[in-house]
Amino acid sequence: MRAIPDFRSSRWAALTALTTTGVLLTACGSSSDGSGAGSGAPKSGGTLTFAVGSDSGCVDPQQVGSNESIYSVRQTVDSLTDQDPETGKIVPWLAKSWDVNSDATTFTFHLRSGVTFSDGSELTAQVVKDNFDAVPKLGALGTLAQGYLSGVKSTSVVDPLTVKVTFKQPNAQFLQATSTHTLGIESSASVKKTPQQKCTEGVVGSGPFVLKQYVQNQSITLAKRTGYDWGSSLWSKKGEAYLDKVVFKVVPEAGVRAGSLQSGQVDAISSVGRANEAALKGGQVTLLRRANPGVVFGLGLNNSRPLLKDTKVRQAILAAIDRKQIADTVFPTGTQPATSVLAHTTPDYTDLSTDLSFDSAKAKSLLEGAGWKEGSDGIRVKDGKKLRLTITWFPNAATNQPALELVQQQLKAVGIDVVLQQRQVSEFATTVQSSDFEVVWGNTTRADPDILRTSFSTQLNNSYKLPAGSLDTALSEQAATTETAKRKQLVEEAQKLIVQNAYNVPVVELQTQLAVSKKVHSLDFDSGSRIQLHDTWIG
Amino acid sequence: MRRYVIKRLAQAAGVLWAAYTVSFLVLNWLPGDPVTAMAGAGMDSGEVDPARLAALRHEYGFDKPVLVQYADHLGRAVRGDFGDAVSTGRPVTSTLADALPQTLQLTGAAMLLAVFLGGGLAIVATYTSQRWLRQVLLSLPPLGVSVPTFWVGLLLVEALSFRLHWFPAFGSDGPRGLVLPALTLAVPTGAQVAQVLAKSLLTALDQAYVETARAKGAGRWRVHVRHALRNASLPALTVVGLLVGQLIAGSVVVETVFSRDGLGRVTAAAVTAQDIPVVQGVVAFGALIFVTTNLVIDLVYPLLDPRIVVASDRRASFA
Numbered sequence: 001m002r003a004i005p006d007f008r009s010s011r012w013a014a015l016t017a018l019t020t021t022g023v024l025l026t027a028c029g030s031s032s033d034g035s036g037a038g039s040g041a042p043k044s045g046g047t048l049t050f051a052v053g054s055d056s057g058c059v060d061p062q063q064v065g066s067n068e069s070i071y072s073v074r075q076t077v078d079s080l081t082d083q084d085p086e087t088g089k090i091v092p093w094l095a096k097s098w099d100v101n102s103d104a105t106t107f108t109f110h111l112r113s114g115v116t117f118s119d120g121s122e123l124t125a126q127v128v129k130d131n132f133d134a135v136p137k138l139g140a141l142g143t144l145a146q147g148y149l150s151g152v153k154s155t156s157v158v159d160p161l162t163v164k165v166t167f168k169q170p171n172a173q174f175l176q177a178t179s180t181h182t183l184g185i186e187s188s189a190s191v192k193k194t195p196q197q198k199c200t201e202g203v204v205g206s207g208p209f210v211l212k213q214y215v216q217n218q219s220i221t222l223a224k225r226t227g228y229d230w231g232s233s234l235w236s237k238k239g240e241a242y243l244d245k246v247v248f249k250v251v252p253e254a255g256v257r258a259g260s261l262q263s264g265q266v267d268a269i270s271s272v273g274r275a276n277e278a279a280l281k282g283g284q285v286t287l288l289r290r291a292n293p294g295v296v297f298g299l300g301l302n303n304s305r306p307l308l309k310d311t312k313v314r315q316a317i318l319a320a321i322d323r324k325q326i327a328d329t330v331f332p333t334g335t336q337p338a339t340s341v342l343a344h345t346t347p348d349y350t351d352l353s354t355d356l357s358f359d360s361a362k363a364k365s366l367l368e369g370a371g372w373k374e375g376s377d378g379i380r381v382k383d384g385k386k387l388r389l390t391i392t393w394f395p396n397a398a399t400n401q402p403a404l405e406l407v408q409q410q411l412k413a414v415g416i417d418v419v420l421q422q423r424q425v426s427e428f429a430t431t432v433q434s435s436d437f438e439v440v441w442g443n444t445t446r447a448d449p450d451i452l453r454t455s456f457s458t459q460l461n462n463s464y465k466l467p468a469g470s471l472d473t474a475l476s477e478q479a480a481t482t483e484t485a486k487r488k489q490l491v492e493e494a495q496k497l498i499v500q501n502a503y504n505v506p507v508v509e510l511q512t513q514l515a516v517s518k519k520v521h522s523l524d525f526d527s528g529s530r531i532q533l534h535d536t537w538i539g
Numbered sequence: 540m541r542r543y544v545i546k547r548l549a550q551a552a553g554v555l556w557a558a559y560t561v562s563f564l565v566l567n568w569l570p571g572d573p574v575t576a577m578a579g580a581g582m583d584s585g586e587v588d589p590a591r592l593a594a595l596r597h598e599y600g601f602d603k604p605v606l607v608q609y610a611d612h613l614g615r616a617v618r619g620d621f622g623d624a625v626s627t628g629r630p631v632t633s634t635l636a637d638a639l640p641q642t643l644q645l646t647g648a649a650m651l652l653a654v655f656l657g658g659g660l661a662i663v664a665t666y667t668s669q670r671w672l673r674q675v676l677l678s679l680p681p682l683g684v685s686v687p688t689f690w691v692g693l694l695l696v697e698a699l700s701f702r703l704h705w706f707p708a709f710g711s712d713g714p715r716g717l718v719l720p721a722l723t724l725a726v727p728t729g730a731q732v733a734q735v736l737a738k739s740l741l742t743a744l745d746q747a748y749v750e751t752a753r754a755k756g757a758g759r760w761r762v763h764v765r766h767a768l769r770n771a772s773l774p775a776l777t778v779v780g781l782l783v784g785q786l787i788a789g790s791v792v793v794e795t796v797f798s799r800d801g802l803g804r805v806t807a808a809a810v811t812a813q814d815i816p817v818v819q820g821v822v823a824f825g826a827l828i829f830v831t832t833n834l835v836i837d838l839v840y841p842l843l844d845p846r847i848v849v850a851s852d853r854r855a856s857f858a
Contacts, residue, residue: 256696256797265709
């Protein structure tokens, strides 16, 4: 999903997925046109060939961030827990059960017995400790994992199958983090390797598939782990996976991916954009789509800039945007307009669609009320200055430019002049961290509402320069509570504060779209909108 | 002759140094920072720790003054060490060396096809006595030069892979996978070969020696191939030498369309990732290939035509 010819380089995709948003990441199963509309009984055996757009140059689950690499390497490791994509609930996987203390600083996991890694070694509390101790020492690629474990005081072995993780501050998000591929458990031998070795040679996991071969920029081959018997409690099949082999081919050109699926050269493809949908319709192909959890695509406002300090101006922008038009015109079919700052696939999401409805009359009167009078060219003026905003954006998804051009038109209709400023993808992190923008276009994928704290708490980086206040209280309290109902209520409050004060302007939910051949069944999204292949079969 | 060789070698070294220096300056001058770009991959989880960034910058030497970095890097580059790729941590030299065979295979096959198809087209076009056919054939090379490689590739994949299922649409394995990408790359290159060869063939056919050969009773085909073609192929061969650079540049697009591993993919990835060490390695390596090709041509010329050295030495002594 990138501009012009779809040359998706691995690094680029990594950036897309990780940093900005998960353009490529969406996923979780959702839609009713999902695969596996039960034709016949599931069968074991066969090879699934899956074409992805990029290779991140790394096959270590703890280090990769690009969705297209996660699809494959995720299958080689198990996590302590799993997260139900429907309910957001954390359920057992390698850990049978866990205890969290009341202020969410201590997490004790009771491991399943009899789990082995593919090198024959056993899963013990010590292995988990080795993993968590090593994560903070991962290189630059491992920052995601390091973030999940930031503030960890110690990890200790209570008994051979019990491990305790203690944090300096409350850290409710950690339980969800243990369900991600990023904190997938690797064998002690793998953990001892250098981050680079783990990247190029791969790691030994306990997952339902084993990495057989990795040819950079070409392919990743997985083989079924025979004797696998400790799958996530969410999976429908017990024991080993159905597929014997899975081959991920790297095919950067979107048109070639689509044609290869149509002509039967591959069984599934990732990153299907609106432009390829037509080509895939009507054939023996099913489109699978799911909204990415986390902070939706929208306008990140620098609340400290003179124009944007005024709540009325921010609220006017919020009301002036016709989200449905943008979702329907620019994004793949099925993409939903934002109904909160969180996507509807995020746990504890609250529907705030009434606050986000399109109302240009309201926008105009808010601007009038703030003293901005319409000038002769339709652009509003106050004290001789024009109402002009600069939106900074990055060409990491093909949808960015057309979406912003629509935003530009819609804002112009209420008298706001918008200048679009494009910067290089590699400048994304610096731009956001240093708050070097007036308005920035982007999103963040994470299947835990704590992403609101990382994005909007004034006690962290505070990229959007929000004023300290009740939002901070809600955000830090939700991080410190393990009571589901209380956390939900605090997260709801935080979403309302962000939307009603228009601290941020949510626009559209990013959606991951895959296309699979009709002979592929039960290729399912997980809670992070990536895929699980244990239950997948070909028939 | 010795002086000629030394002079050419010095020139080659000068070009390499200039290519390295210019690319170094440009890459350092561009906005953006590979370390932040890399660490930004973790933005998902919140802020990037500035201390970590500093440590990484130190690890890769990006915290030193630009001149010191330049001297450091140039010194190592001379010994064939371009450091480690920022995005993968692997040595740049082995990254390039791993990708090279694939690209050589592709460009070699493309060059053969280009010479064969382009040369054949030029010979047939100039040989035919049908004026309309000649016009049609001679209009093909400009077309071949002007259509985008990207589009040719997609067209070939659509027809020969998706519809006819003759060749795989992607991948680096097996000779069948080589056909479509090599053909794609051969289109613009072959078109240029055809243009130059056809033009010099037409010129050669007007020369007096051709008349002489004809007068001596040589057949039309014999005159065309044995006499005119032999003379006309020298300029075409020179062009082939220059096309090597173009082929390598074209591999960026072709390797992407056909998902082949090689220098082109490495380059595209390195540029998007702002992986400065790899980009520098690619630039230096590209310059090396280009300089070597031209050096070989320069050194072979005097063997074919001794007047070249004489002329060059004379000029040198005036300088």
